[in-house]
Amino acid sequence: MDRAARQIALKQIGTAGQERIDNSTVLIIGLGGIGCATASYLACAGVGQLLLCDFDSVDATNLGRQTLYGPSDIGDFKAVRAASRLAAMNPDVRLTEIPERLSDAAMAEAIDQADVVLDCCDNFSTRFQVNAAAVDRETQLVSGAAIRFEGQVSVFGPDYGTSPCYRCLYREADETLEDCSGNGVLGPVPGVVGCMMAVEALKFLSGIETRPGRLHLYDALASEWRTVTVRKSRNCPTCRGT
Numbered sequence: 153m154d155r156a157a158r159q160i161a162l163k164q165i166g167t168a169g170q171e172r173i174d175n176s177t178v179l180i181i182g183l184g185g186i187g188c189a190t191a192s193y194l195a196c197a198g199v200g201q202l203l204l205c206d207f208d209s210v211d212a213t214n215l216g217r218q219t220l221y222g223p224s225d226i227g228d229f230k231a232v233r234a235a236s237r238l239a240a241m242n243p244d245v246r247l248t249e250i251p252e253r254l255s256d257a258a259m260a261e262a263i264d265q266a267d268v269v270l271d272c273c274d275n276f277s278t279r280f281q282v283n284a285a286a287v288d289r290e291t292q293l294v295s296g297a298a299i300r301f302e303g304q305v306s307v308f309g310p311d312y313g314t315s316p317c318y319r320c321l322y323r324e325a326d327e328t329l330e331d332c333s334g335n336g337v338l339g340p341v342p343g344v345v346g347c348m349m350a351v352e353a354l355k356f357l358s359g360i361e362t363r364p365g366r367l368h369l370y371d372a373l374a375s376e377w378r379t380v381t382v383r384k385s386r387n388c389p390t391c392r393g394t
């Protein structure tokens with residue numbers, strides 16, 4: 153109760169909203185810089201269960217921005233080390249480690265357990281896979297990405313019949329887009345993205361209205377945020393006809 157006191161004090165959340173947060177399950181895909189930030193805040197905020205999915209292990213080049221890991225974690229699975237650190241932050245959260253790359257069937261199964269899925273991964277093929285499963289299971293998706301001095305956050309669903317999905321925004325050809333390893337990233341930029349994703353997830357879980365179908369773009373060099381509306385694509389191979 154003490155932990156959640158400042159959140160319960162918000163009239164938009166209150167005891168009822170906090171109870172919904174306490175009883176919720178969040179699936180986090182990717183435990184890099186974005187996933188570390190979002191998982192930390194969701195654990196501290198009292199989310200009942202976190203499903204932590206990342207097949208990768210900790211590398212020395214991760215330590216500049218992936219705040220759940222230290223030098224002694226190098227070589228260990230991120231999902232395992234993240235769970236251990238998050239358990240120390242809040243022993244009341246149930247933590248499920250998923251240190252593997254999920255098949256489509258396993259992804260659908262994981263999403264079925266979750267009230268909201270947070271896509272914090274770093275590649276388009278996984279993003280499309282997560283999105284397809286979220287559309288199929290009618291689950292809210294919060295998506296985030298960061299590179300160089302740029303970040304983006306978008307919220308989709310759970311009503312994909314009228315609102316767009318992540319795939320409406322990007323085509324297959326975009327898959328060749330870059331990642332942090334080749335292009336660099338300023339350490340806290342993924343943290344900004346992950347924190348905003350946690351905000352959107354907590355709003356949804358506590359019953360506060362969210363605004364799906366909008367893409368928020370952060371330009372750290374210009375110190376600016378910009379928001380654009382995502383149109384539902386008539387040709388989207390994922391959400392067309394849902």
Ligand SMILES: [Zn+2]
Nearest residue numbers: 317320388391
């Ligand atoms: Zn779509």
